[in-house]
Amino acid sequence: MKLGTIGTSWITESFIEASKDSQLLTLTAVYSRNAETAKAFAAKHDAPIYYSNIEELATSSEVEVVYIASPNSLHYEQTILLMKNKKHVICEKPIFSTTKELDHAFKIAEENGVYLFEAIRNYHSPNFTILKENLKKIGQIRSANLHYLQYSSKYDSFLSGENPNVFSPEFSGGALVDLGVYPLYIAIGLFGKPTSVNYTPVKLRTGIDGSGTLVLNYENFTCSIQCSKISQSYIESEISGEVGSFVLDKPSPLSKITFIHHKTKQAESLEVNQVQNDMLYEIKNITQIIRQSNQAEYENLRELSKLVLTVTETARKQSGIIFGVEKN
Numbered sequence: 001m002k003l004g005t006i007g008t009s010w011i012t013e014s015f016i017e018a019s020k021d022s023q024l025l026t027l028t029a030v031y032s033r034n035a036e037t038a039k040a041f042a043a044k045h046d047a048p049i050y051y052s053n054i055e056e057l058a059t060s061s062e063v064e065v066v067y068i069a070s071p072n073s074l075h076y077e078q079t080i081l082l083m084k085n086k087k088h089v090i091c092e093k094p095i096f097s098t099t100k101e102l103d104h105a106f107k108i109a110e111e112n113g114v115y116l117f118e119a120i121r122n123y124h125s126p127n128f129t130i131l132k133e134n135l136k137k138i139g140q141i142r143s144a145n146l147h148y149l150q151y152s153s154k155y156d157s158f159l160s161g162e163n164p165n166v167f168s169p170e171f172s173g174g175a176l177v178d179l180g181v182y183p184l185y186i187a188i189g190l191f192g193k194p195t196s197v198n199y200t201p202v203k204l205r206t207g208i209d210g211s212g213t214l215v216l217n218y219e220n221f222t223c224s225i226q227c228s229k230i231s232q233s234y235i236e237s238e239i240s241g242e243v244g245s246f247v248l249d250k251p252s253p254l255s256k257i258t259f260i261h262h263k264t265k266q267a268e269s270l271e272v273n274q275v276q277n278d279m280l281y282e283i284k285n286i287t288q289i290i291r292q293s294n295q296a297e298y299e300n301l302r303e304l305s306k307l308v309l310t311v312t313e314t315a316r317k318q319s320g321i322i323f324g325v326e327k328n
């Protein structure tokens with residue numbers, strides 16, 4: 001399929017590399033707000049066409065699917081424009097700012113006969129499937145502690161008075177929607193919808209969460225998720241049951257899964273070696289769904305995006321984190 005891209009940062013480069021590796025998507029066009037940036041980015045990645053007008057990207061006959069890696073608050077409008085022009089969309093996490101946007105976007109996708117996906121790399125990885133298939137091994141789940149704490153390369157500029165998009169409510173930033181979504185996808189992918197949620201954020205001067213602890217309550221256990229863009233963690237995540245535990249190196253990439261039996265203390269490595277650029281897996285799954293019109297799998301992913309966004313939206317509202325798009 002012919003691929004167009006929005007965004008010119010490292011993550012778009014990573015997606016383009018994974019597309020090349022996959023041999024399933026062929027980069028035909030790139031878009032940047034700035035024509036010089038678009039031209040240079042196209043040259044660097046051998047894209048035959050570049051655009052600095054998003055309407056031209058949307059109406060291009062040389063593009064079938066668009067990968068969006070723009071600041072979060074722009075995802076919705078860009079997605080709608082593309083889908084109204086019959087383009088499939090792979091939109092970076094967090095897919096949208098609100099569930100209202102999400103519901104409307106999936107309706108537009110349906111009306112236009114196109115697919116809309118949230119790009120969430122860990123969920124599509126082989127090791128997540130392994131974890132899910134082995135979940136019964138640990139017996140009745142009694143607790144889960146998942147964390148993703150990564151000191152942001154943009155935090156120093158925030159501290160010196162600048163306002164990077166990822167720390168801005170106007171761009172729908174914050175730790176929960178930026179990093180918390182990875183463990184949240186694991187939790188909801190494994191345990192389903194929680195009965196209730198509670199979020200305790202550490203807020204920054206812009207009003208968004210620099211870090212926070214999200215508690216997901218389930219009938220027989222709680223899952224606690226810690227996320228941070230202003231500190232770093234070195235400990236592993238764990239899902240603990242009555243029979244044994246899974247120890248995970250981190251929620252993304254999910255490269256190590258160790259099962260430990262509580263009574264025998266025997267440890268077993270369950271993971272497989274994944275490719276370095278694990279965006280390959282989301283590309284494979286997504287292109288297969290489109291090619292095979294696999295409605296069941298598509299609806300499963302759509303439901304997951306909705307559940308994850310419902311949780312982050314509820315958590316934000318509980319703690320007074322309001323995005324710019326919600327103020328209008």
Ligand SMILES: NC(=O)c1ccc[n+]([C@@H]2O[C@H](COP(=O)([O-])OP(=O)(O)OC[C@H]3O[C@@H](n4cnc5c(N)ncnc54)[C@H](OP(=O)(O)O)[C@@H]3O)[C@@H](O)[C@H]2O)c1
Pocket residue numbers: 006007008009010011031032033034037038068069070071072074092093094119121165166178
């Ligand atoms: N899957 C992953 O592992 C992963 C990793 C990192 C980020 N992400 C996601 O990818 C998306 C982009 O993240 P990022 O850190 O790359 O964001 P970013 O650097 O703030 O912006 C990404 C791109 O959007 C354009 N842009 C920047 N500011 C803009 C503005 N004010 N108005 C319009 N366009 C603007 C820029 O492209 P031009 O100037 O060329 O138009 C830029 O290259 C986010 O949704 C993020 O959550 C995912």
